[in-house]
Amino acid sequence: MSHHNPGVDVIVIGAGMAGLVCAERLRRRGYDVLLAEARDQVGGRTAGIEVDGETVDLGGQFIGPGQDRIYALAAELGVAIFPTHTAGANVLETETGRVRRFRGMAPKLGPLTLLDVARAQSRLGRLARTVDAETPWCGPNAAALDGQTLQSWIDRTVKTQGGRRFLVCACRAIWACEPSELSLLHALFYIKAAGSLAAVTDVEGGAQQDRLDGGAYGVATRLAERLGAAIRLNAPVQRIEQNDSGVVVTVKDGTTWHARHVVVAVPPPLAARIAFHPPLPAARDNLLQRLPMGNVIKYVVGYPAPFWRQAGLSGAALSLRGPIALTVDSSPRSGRRGVLIAFVNGTPARDLATRSPEDRRTTLLDSLGRLFGPQAATPVSFVERNWNEEAFTRGAYSALFPPGAWTQLGSTWRAPVGRIHWAGAETSPRWYGYIDGAVRSGEAAADAVARAELH
């Protein structure tokens, strides 16, 4: 059955951080807004659930210096910030399963390998500085950088086998994909959008430095409280029609809403599944066809206490053996319970997903046991979120530009199409793919709509 509703000024599609911020900013400017969300909860990639009375983040959770907009939003909403636990030694598991402790950001890899990796990192940093994050397709070397994958660059630049293997694992940890899937230009753009490679990789001084009390999901739910009845849950948008006077948005159950403008704040693969009438310009549609998400399974594993701290460990681990790419101590601020989060990313995520739930659990706990000792294999809670299986996300952490996409189609990246505006972490030239990027994109889209309303 189809329902026709009276019009609003603006419809925002997707109640992730970008859509929530956009809708709230528009509402504050006096616009009548409707926020359509496909799921039965807000937050999108900052999803959360209650485990033992504490909210745990199943998606994005860390923030760091330079991410000014999420810090400002947290302050405005009264959400406290606290540092990620870092005291103690980090752990590296080698490919052969040897577990070594290390301090700081340089794992024990052997001097030649370490030098090789350090040289590659500094080259990446230098190359990233040549990219303009507002228009990455425009630089003098853009075509050459975009004509190769990160893997082909690693093969050419990194001399030692150990160095190459380490960088493959680093790529999985950072982008949740294999380096062969990623345009070198996209990797450089992403680094530039974050400020530097250290900003991407580091905990202290980098994007993993801080956490939000009550989780990133808590920020989303507080924003949602402000928006109240403007949010429509269980409302997957399937069609957007625009003409000279406005837009008509149709939801799966046939309900239609009218507005003057629409902001699409969903991940690119989900935007590609919406039927647009008239169809999107060919180049814009072509770009949406080319932006797959990374592959992430996140595990949130609870213990009666953060026992690794007593053993002098920080809870941070990298594994070259896998399937875990990395772990981080994600215990609640109170330290009352211990929580480790573990990420299985890229090809190992695709492989692990083919196994039974019991097999996946055993594999994960074996892996944690090797990294942190037998206690790690006997948790009190175990939560798995496979982001690739999520119908309204279809992967994480963010969409990835393969070779050619930036230079052939980049000019359609953020440009509005008539009354259709784009938001989301994938539309931000600052902190692309991060929570902060999502916040910035929501603010920018609200400002763009307000400007369009003046004409």
Ligand SMILES: Cc1cc2nc3c(=O)[nH]c(=O)nc-3n(C[C@H](O)[C@H](O)[C@H](O)COP(=O)(O)OP(=O)(O)OC[C@H]3O[C@@H](n4cnc5c(N)ncnc54)[C@H](O)[C@@H]3O)c2cc1C
């Ligand atoms: C496991 C994981 C770990 C991460 N770690 C970090 C981190 O530590 N720090 C960090 O900064 N970032 C991190 N990220 C990335 C960060 O979470 C995202 O970049 C950010 O939350 C994206 O917000 P968004 O609003 O752009 O998109 P989303 O959060 O994806 O929101 C889009 C919304 O649109 C809805 N939707 C989709 N299709 C439709 C439709 N047709 N109709 C209506 N609604 C629809 C979805 O349900 C969703 O709610 C992580 C992400 C994941 C998954």
